[in-house]
Amino acid sequence: xxxxxxxxxxxxxxxxxxxxxxxxxxxxxxxxxxxxxxxxxxxxxxxxxxxxxxxxxxxxxxxxxxxxxxxxxxxxxxxxxxxxxxxxxxxxxxxxxxxxxxxxxxxxxxxxxxxxxxxxxxxxxxxxxxxxxxxxxxxxxxxxxxxxxxxxxxxxxxxxxxxxxxxxxxxxxxxxxxxxxxxxxxxxxxxxxxxxxxxxxxxxxxxxxxxxxxxxxxxxxxxxxxxxxxxxxxxxxxxxxxxxxxxxxxxxxxxxxxxxxxxxxxxxxxxxxxxxxxxxxxxxxxxxxxxxxxxxxxxxxxxxxxxxxxxxxxxxxxxxxxxxxxxxxxxxxxxxxxxxxxxxxxxxxxxxxxxxxxxxxxxxxxxxxxxxxxxxxxxxxxxxxxxxxxxxxxxxxxxxxxxxxxxxxxxxxxxxxxxxxxxxxxxxxxxxxxxxxxxxxxxxxxxxxxxxxxxxxxxxxxxxxxxxxxxxxxxxxxxxxxxxxxxxxxxxxxxxxxxxxxxxxxxxxxxxx
Numbered sequence: 001x002x003x004x005x006x007x008x009x010x011x012x013x014x015x016x017x018x019x020x021x022x023x024x025x026x027x028x029x030x031x032x033x034x035x036x037x038x039x040x041x042x043x044x045x046x047x048x049x050x051x052x053x054x055x056x057x058x059x060x061x062x063x064x065x066x067x068x069x070x071x072x073x074x075x076x077x078x079x080x081x082x083x084x085x086x087x088x089x090x091x092x093x094x095x096x097x098x099x100x101x102x103x104x105x106x107x108x109x110x111x112x113x114x115x116x117x118x119x120x121x122x123x124x125x126x127x128x129x130x131x132x133x134x135x136x137x138x139x140x141x142x143x144x145x146x147x148x149x150x151x152x153x154x155x156x157x158x159x160x161x162x163x164x165x166x167x168x169x170x171x172x173x174x175x176x177x178x179x180x181x182x183x184x185x186x187x188x189x190x191x192x193x194x195x196x197x198x199x200x201x202x203x204x205x206x207x208x209x210x211x212x213x214x215x216x217x218x219x220x221x222x223x224x225x226x227x228x229x230x231x232x233x234x235x236x237x238x239x240x241x242x243x244x245x246x247x248x249x250x251x252x253x254x255x256x257x258x259x260x261x262x263x264x265x266x267x268x269x270x271x272x273x274x275x276x277x278x279x280x281x282x283x284x285x286x287x288x289x290x291x292x293x294x295x296x297x298x299x300x301x302x303x304x305x306x307x308x309x310x311x312x313x314x315x316x317x318x319x320x321x322x323x324x325x326x327x328x329x330x331x332x333x334x335x336x337x338x339x340x341x342x343x344x345x346x347x348x349x350x351x352x353x354x355x356x357x358x359x360x361x362x363x364x365x366x367x368x369x370x371x372x373x374x375x376x377x378x379x380x381x382x383x384x385x386x387x388x389x390x391x392x393x394x395x396x397x398x399x400x401x402x403x404x405x406x407x408x409x410x411x412x413x414x415x416x417x418x419x420x421x422x423x424x425x426x427x428x429x430x431x432x433x434x435x436x437x438x439x440x441x442x443x444x445x446x447x448x449x450x451x452x453x454x455x456x457x458x459x460x461x462x463x464x465x466x467x468x469x470x471x472x473x474x475x476x477x478x479x480x481x482x483x484x485x486x487x488x489x490x491x492x493x494x495x496x497x498x499x500x501x502x503x504x505x506x507x508x509x510x511x512x513x
Contacts, residue, residue: 046340049385051333051392053399055326061309061410077305077315080493083205086297091208094281094291095201102282108189108196115182115189122182126175128167128346135160162351162367169345174338177331184328188321191496195317198492204280205484211273212294213477217470218266224466225259231459232256296476299420299483305490309410315491316409322402329395336388342376409489416486423479430472437461437468 079085083095099105136159170176232252239249274288281287305311313319348370377384444461447453487493 046337046385046388049388049392051395051399053396055399056403056406061407077311078487078490078493080495082487082493083201086205088208088295088297090292090294091205091297094208094277095204098200098204098281099197102200102280104200104280104282105193105196108193112186112189112193115186119179119182119186122175122179126168126170126179128165131164133160133162133164158353160351160353162349162353165346165348165350165370167346168343170338171343172338172341174335174343177334177338181328181331181335184324184331188324188328191317191321191324194494195321198317198488198494200280202484202488202492204277206481207273207276207280208294209297209477209480209484211270211277211291212296213473214266214269214273215293216296216473216477218263218270220466220470220473221259221262221266224463225256225263227459227462227466228252228256228259231456234455234459296473297480299476299479308413312409312413312491313406314496315494316405317491317494318405319402319409320494320496322398322405326395326398326402329391329398332391333388333395336384336391339384339387340377342374345373345375347371347373412489413486416482416489420479420482420486423475423482427472427475427479430468430475434465434468434472437465441465 084092138158168175232249232255235248235252239246274291275285276288277291278285278288305315313323348368350366350368350370352365353367440461441458441464444453444458448455448458
């Protein structure tokens with residue numbers, strides 16, 4: 001670094017000053033120095049280091065054939081409070097309680113605050129810095145190197161009080177680029193915070209549906225146990241009468257034991273579902289016990305909104321956050337490239353220095369220094385090139401993660417829609433099977449009460465009905481769960497700020513020179 005300063009020292013300093021002749025003016029010195037540095041600008045080179053990542057565009061992802069039916073039946077995007085459309089007040093209260101604050105949200109909030117603090121730090125680095133200091137020290141010069149008449153062999157008490165000014169002019173925008181990178185990461189952290197709320201609300205709704213399903217399965221298992229025990233009693237009676245052998249008794253005992261096992265399994269899963277909800281609410285396990293049994297929910301009526309997949313980029317929080325990180329990485333490259341170029345900073349000092357405490361404040365003790373300092377990177381062992389290569393790799397990584405997120409998001413939507421179409425057909429067929437089994441049970445029960453059919457026949461038909469009801473409950477729960485997953489895949493009601501919707505695709509970083 002070479003600098004040119006206005007310099008004034010106090011007249012109490014010990015030692016002789018040598019006169020300087022033919023001193024060039026300050027502007028002349030600065031111009032000559034700048035010209036020399038410009039001629040040497042190629043000493044620290046960044047040639048051959050460029051990022052290779054390319055952002056995938058929504059139009060490049062083919063989806064029209066997979067979503068042709070849904071695009072003809074396009075609907076609105078999920079609402080911000082989409083869960084209220086499910087019509088369950090208890091679920092509304094649970095999600096409101098969770099969004100008021102849980103450990104998961106606290107983690108996302110802390111990360112957002114940390115990123116905002118980094119933004120403030122980067123912004124402060126762009127401005128001037130002013131520091132004050134005062135000191136007092138004992139100084140003794142060797143009388144072997146300094147004659148006695150020039151202060152050698154004596155102790156000197158030096159007192160200083162000064163204010164220091166420093167300001168990097170940031171000619172090529174390196175510090176501004178670093179600040180913009182920090183802003184981008186703060187934006188990404190803020191979007192991550194909103195994504196955490198969406199993920200939490202969806203997880204609670206899915207756990208709630210799970211609790212309702214295992215409760216229904218417990219009811220069916222209880223009914224099956226009652227049927228199996230009735231069949232066992234009948235088999236034992238018939239065996240004692242010599243009508244049946246022990247084979248039917250043993251089979252009925254096995255059915256009864258299986259039903260008891262299913263009840264125990266349903267009880268365990270009910271407990272696990274309640275604990276899962278307590279965890280999501282950020283509470284202890286007793287909170288889960290306070291949740292009333294959920295009513296069976298109907299699947300949310302969700303279809304693909306218009307302009308998919310292009311609008312999906314702005315509706316999925318994870319895609320928006322990934323895009324902000326790409327932009328931040330692009331600005332990091334700008335900041336790294338600016339380090340290869342000459343720069344000018346302003347430095348100044350003003351204060352008092354004296355060997356006499358009584359004369360510390362006064363014109364004779366005044367000292368100041370002020371002027372520009374011009375720096376040029378000449379040789380650093382490859383540190384700047386390595387730093388730029390690292391920033392380029394980080395940019396390529398951010399682009400790859402963005403592309404991966406975008407591709408996964410669009411395919412997830414298509415997968416959820418395909419599964420829902422298949423489930424709709426399965427539910428329709430299973431409903432017919434359940435209706436038929438229910439009708440058969442009614443006929444069998446009527447025949448038995450009229451004395452035409454046997455009780456054994458009625459119990460056998462009852463088993464078919466319970467099995468059909470079990471499959472129906474499972475398909476209904478899966479259908480509701482998939483509709484919730486589709487809501488999440490479509491962004492979960494995320495509404496970006498106008499600033500988030502701007503085109504943040506970083507252009508190739510230009511040479512600031």
